[in-house]
Amino acid sequence: MLTSITIEEAQARLKDLIHKLNPGQELIITENEQPIAKLISEPQKSQQRPGPGLCKGMITIIADDEDHLKDFEEYM
Numbered sequence: 001m002l003t004s005i006t007i008e009e010a011q012a013r014l015k016d017l018i019h020k021l022n023p024g025q026e027l028i029i030t031e032n033e034q035p036i037a038k039l040i041s042e043p044q045k046s047q048q049r050p051g052p053g054l055c056k057g058m059i060t061i062i063a064d065d066e067d068h069l070k071d072f073e074e075y076m
Contacts, residue, residue, distance in 0.1 A: 004028040007036065 003026070010017060010029045021027060021041035029037040 004030055004035070007031045 005013075005017070005027060007029055017027060018039065018041070021039065023041055023043045025041050027039040028035050029039065
C-alpha cells in the first residue's frame with residue numbers, strides 16, 4: 001500500500017484508499033510535494049466481551065480476619 005499520495009489521486013480514489021488501509025496504517029496526502037493531511041485507519045476493536053475469571057489470582061487479601069468482607073456483603 002502507498003504511504004503517500006497526491007491530493008488529486010486521493011480525490012479520485014478516496015473510498016478505495018480508505019477501504020484498503022490496514023488497521024493503524026497511515027497514508028499521507030500531499031499537494032505540491034508538501035504533506036497536507038494524514039489518513040489513519042482505526043485499529044479494529046474487539047466486539048467480544050472478555051470471559052469470566054480473567055483476573056483470578058490477581059487479587060491478594062492481606063488481612064487474616066474476615067472484617068474486610070463486611071463492605072462487600074451486599075454483593076455476596
